[in-house]
Amino acid sequence: MDDNLLGYLLKALEPDAHRQVEDELRDEPATRQRLELVRRALEPLAADRDDIEPPAGLAFRAIARIAEYRCRELPRAPQGAPGRAASSRNWWRRADVAVAASIFLCATLLTLPLVNLVRDRNNRIACENNLRRIGFALRVYSDNHQTASTGAFPNVARPFDDITEEPQPAAAPAPQHTAAGLFIPILVHAGALTENDQVSVLCPATGSTQVCGWTLDRLHRLPPEDFQEHAPEFVPGYAYTLGYREGGQLRGLCRADGTVPIVADRPPVKDSAQLAAHFGNSPNHGGRGQNVLFTDGHVEWHTEHVLNGDDFFINNFYQIAAGFHSRDYVLGSSGSHP
Numbered sequence: 001m002d003d004n005l006l007g008y009l010l011k012a013l014e015p016d017a018h019r020q021v022e023d024e025l026r027d028e029p030a031t032r033q034r035l036e037l038v039r040r041a042l043e044p045l046a047a048d049r050d051d052i053e054p055p056a057g058l059a060f061r062a063i064a065r066i067a068e069y070r071c072r073e074l075p076r077a078p079q080g081a082p083g084r085a086a087s088s089r090n091w092w093r094r095a096d097v098a099v100a101a102s103i104f105l106c107a108t109l110l111t112l113p114l115v116n117l118v119r120d121r122n123n124r125i126a127c128e129n130n131l132r133r134i135g136f137a138l139r140v141y142s143d144n145h146q147t148a149s150t151g152a153f154p155n156v157a158r159p160f161d162d163i164t165e166e167p168q169p170a171a172a173p174a175p176q177h178t179a180a181g182l183f184i185p186i187l188v189h190a191g192a193l194t195e196n197d198q199v200s201v202l203c204p205a206t207g208s209t210q211v212c213g214w215t216l217d218r219l220h221r222l223p224p225e226d227f228q229e230h231a232p233e234f235v236p237g238y239a240y241t242l243g244y245r246e247g248g249q250l251r252g253l254c255r256a257d258g259t260v261p262i263v264a265d266r267p268p269v270k271d272s273a274q275l276a277a278h279f280g281n282s283p284n285h286g287g288r289g290q291n292v293l294f295t296d297g298h299v300e301w302h303t304e305h306v307l308n309g310d311d312f313f314i315n316n317f318y319q320i321a322a323g324f325h326s327r328d329y330v331l332g333s334s335g336s337h338p
Helices: 002-009 015-027 029-048 058-072 085-144 180-189 216-221 224-233
Strands: 238-241 244-246 249-251 261-265 290-294 299-302
Touching (some): 002 015, 002 029, 015 085, 085 290, 085 299, 180 216, 180 224
Antiparallel strands (some): 244 249, 261 290, 290 299
16 A cells, blocks of 8 residues: 555556545545645755756767777778778678667667566556455445444355345255355445545456346356356456355354455466466466455555465365355355355
8 A cells, every 4th residue: 555655655556446546535533644745755865856867869879989999890901901991881881770779679678677567566566456445345244234342254155145035945056056256246336435435346457347247136046057167257357265164154254353365366377277377376466476355455466375374266175166264265256166
């Protein structure tokens, strides 16, 4: 968030990110305090605020100086040798071309990595902002689902509690009607997420965005085979918590579980059968890492899918399924079953 605060002070954020920071500044006193700290840290730079105009012709003189130096290294024609004047002029032309090519090559070698770095950074920020919007919707849902003073987050093992006339049994529903990607339709159905929130079910770093086109009522009516077919489409860009087992039940996360991962960039594999293959970082960011949203709403970048010694893409038994205790974090892709 401090990077966004810095960009906010320098007026370097995209309009959506700028509005997001303004919203957090309005609603969260802690964010306003961090903004003031960042503002104070920038005060010593005020003396250098004005740009210094380089001397006229500096670039041309620098290139000419390099060309002169390079030409001293080139073989010269013997003095007085007939027919060498044109050759000498040709050497100068070749020297000019060599210098220009060298400068161009150096500029290219320096510029391309910088461009890639800036692009990757912008992609990560776009993903962070999208996850923060998801995190805000999750907090709204949690506020509206208080249980013993503890806010509950959507439990994809019991996704249809809010639309069925009678409570579901204590045991979780059949796996064919559970999927990690149901958390977005649950948020929409509960009113915690609206079109105005501009949440994408695809990671913006992949170059495109997409809103969820599924409703919880429609999914509840789908035959099991159709549900299974479409489950990977619910939230194809992200992974959501599959909860954990406790007392013979599958429980979702709640605030009492503390600050734990709840959403992340999608994993590289979709089910346990694929774990034998290479299992690296999320493909959303080229395998370099993944953004992780925590239950308190903050987002962290992790270059590995391990947190406090726990792999948050698989449970303690190397399965993409619900954890075996409250600290066995598992984030499954859209079609994964608890």
